[in-house]
Amino acid sequence: MSFKLFNLLVQASAWTIGISAISIAIGFLLALVLSAALLSGKALYRRPAEFFISFFRGVPLLVQLLLIYNLLPFIGLNVPSIVAAIIGMSLCTAAYQAENLRGGFESVPRGLVEAADMVGFTPRQVFLRIKVPIALRLTFPALVNEAIMILKSSSLVSVVGIVEITRMAQDLASSTYLPIEIFSSAALIYLVICWSVALAGRFGERALPGGAK
Amino acid sequence: MTLPAISVRKLVKRFGQTPVLQDIDLDIPEGKVSCLIGPSGSGKSTLLRCLAFLEEASEGMITVNGEALGFFENARNERERLPAGQIRTVRSQIGMVFQQFNLWPHMTALGNVSEALKTVHKVPKKEAEARAMAQLVKVGLENRAGHYPSQLSGGQQQRVAIARALALSPKIMLFDEPTSALDPELTGEVLTVMRDLAAEGMTMVVVSHEIGFAATIGHQISFLDQGRLILTGAPATVFAKPRHPRLEQFLDTYLDRGASMLA
Numbered sequence: 001m002s003f004k005l006f007n008l009l010v011q012a013s014a015w016t017i018g019i020s021a022i023s024i025a026i027g028f029l030l031a032l033v034l035s036a037a038l039l040s041g042k043a044l045y046r047r048p049a050e051f052f053i054s055f056f057r058g059v060p061l062l063v064q065l066l067l068i069y070n071l072l073p074f075i076g077l078n079v080p081s082i083v084a085a086i087i088g089m090s091l092c093t094a095a096y097q098a099e100n101l102r103g104g105f106e107s108v109p110r111g112l113v114e115a116a117d118m119v120g121f122t123p124r125q126v127f128l129r130i131k132v133p134i135a136l137r138l139t140f141p142a143l144v145n146e147a148i149m150i151l152k153s154s155s156l157v158s159v160v161g162i163v164e165i166t167r168m169a170q171d172l173a174s175s176t177y178l179p180i181e182i183f184s185s186a187a188l189i190y191l192v193i194c195w196s197v198a199l200a201g202r203f204g205e206r207a208l209p210g211g212a213k
Numbered sequence: 214m215t216l217p218a219i220s221v222r223k224l225v226k227r228f229g230q231t232p233v234l235q236d237i238d239l240d241i242p243e244g245k246v247s248c249l250i251g252p253s254g255s256g257k258s259t260l261l262r263c264l265a266f267l268e269e270a271s272e273g274m275i276t277v278n279g280e281a282l283g284f285f286e287n288a289r290n291e292r293e294r295l296p297a298g299q300i301r302t303v304r305s306q307i308g309m310v311f312q313q314f315n316l317w318p319h320m321t322a323l324g325n326v327s328e329a330l331k332t333v334h335k336v337p338k339k340e341a342e343a344r345a346m347a348q349l350v351k352v353g354l355e356n357r358a359g360h361y362p363s364q365l366s367g368g369q370q371q372r373v374a375i376a377r378a379l380a381l382s383p384k385i386m387l388f389d390e391p392t393s394a395l396d397p398e399l400t401g402e403v404l405t406v407m408r409d410l411a412a413e414g415m416t417m418v419v420v421s422h423e424i425g426f427a428a429t430i431g432h433q434i435s436f437l438d439q440g441r442l443i444l445t446g447a448p449a450t451v452f453a454k455p456r457h458p459r460l461e462q463f464l465d466t467y468l469d470r471g472a473s474m475l476a
Contacts, residue, residue, distance in 0.1 A: 111315035114267050118309040119329035120301050133319045210318045210361035
């Protein structure tokens with residue numbers, strides 16, 4: 001297997017990383033809204049959020065992607081497949097991240113909130129200065145985990161025609177008849193990316209203020 | 214006679230149907246140390262938390278320096294809840310120290326002490342930190358200012374928590390079993406800080422198992438049992454023999470916890 005083939009796989013990994021990173025970021029913002037709805041205590045907000053989460057956690061990502069890819073043109077939205085892929089992945093990861101965040105917010109010790117109440121914080125200040133930083137800290141390892149899951153799940157967007165690592169490997173394997181070398185290389189590239197994320201996560205966790213040193 | 218710092222009238226607190234405090238009438242004198250003692254489950258911590266409005270009393274009134282805390286009686290003699298902003302204003306006279314310290318783990322000692330000055334009182338960062346540092350000096354922790362709570366011992370954390378409350382210049386300090394979560398060898402440093410504070414004339418309400426501390430530093434002792442205030446008075450009267458039988462029984466069980474000096 002030539003260096004040129006390997007290089008094509010490395011180039012395709014830009015798509016894997018790009019789509020994953022954008023989806024995780026969008027998913028995180030959506031998850032903040034969803035978790036706020038879950039914790040609002042109002043059925044009007046909570047129920048739709050619960051429905052959203054059970055749908056996107058209950059349907060395989062592959063089916064979600066195919067559904068979105070075919071549904072959007074059907075309702076008159078002709079979007080490039082990359083957009084369909086990002087929408088599908090963002091909605092899926094949002095559902096998982098929302099549950100993580102909800103758990104994080106619920107785990108903020110009550111005493112820390114009481115201490116803030118006692119020094120005169122408004123509910124908004126308690127939320128921004130105490131609950132959010134502590135919940136994020138508690139959720140951080142789960143967030144890194146989710147990032148790794150999404151990186152690997154991004155191989156599924158090959159079905160909507162995006163040539164990321166997996167699709168490139170399939171194309172190369174069928175044209176070069178070197179499936180073992182090529183899929184091994186693809187595996188290696190995934191492994192390096194995910195290791196890097198895990199490593200960065202561990203450093204990040206240690207760098208968080210007040211974290212275990 | 215001067216106005217009491219805190220006045221509690223006909224206070225009842227129920228958790229669901231279960232009454233935990235019944236018919237509490239209590240005055241907390243200004244500039245004195247008042248101690249609430251009693252067995253576990255007697256309601257002493259709940260009473261203290263009502264004084265901080267961390268628990269809302271089911272019935273009755275609490276006034277802090279003459280101002281209603283949380284609830285007031287309106288023109289039709291109905292009990293009505295004050296707006297949140299007003300509750301915060303009345304509560305700003307009160308500082309609270311918790312059993313579990315409750316320092317914010319993502320902020321340094323200095324950050325914990327200066328946070329409310331910056332966020333709530335909009336004091337410029339530099340001035341807030343200078344004032345926070347002065348409080349850390351007072352509790353003997355100026356060289357731990359940059360440490361996070363996870364890097365401090367329990368006793369140091371509790372002293373930072375005291376400094377955090379003092380930074381806002383409260384008129385009254387409430388202590389909820391401030392040494393109960395500490396190793397025995399660390400309780401001394403916290404009690405020393407509290408003793409200094411008492412000597413300065415701070416109005417203090419202390420829930421404590423440290424009967425020795427209550428007897429030596431307290432000006433007023435209130436003994437609670439099963440949600441009722443059994444007796445209140447100066448230590449010399451409350452602890453003098455013959456004692457109230459339930460107090461006698463309670464002290465017997467605490468003889469090994471610093472009350473032996475009273476036996």
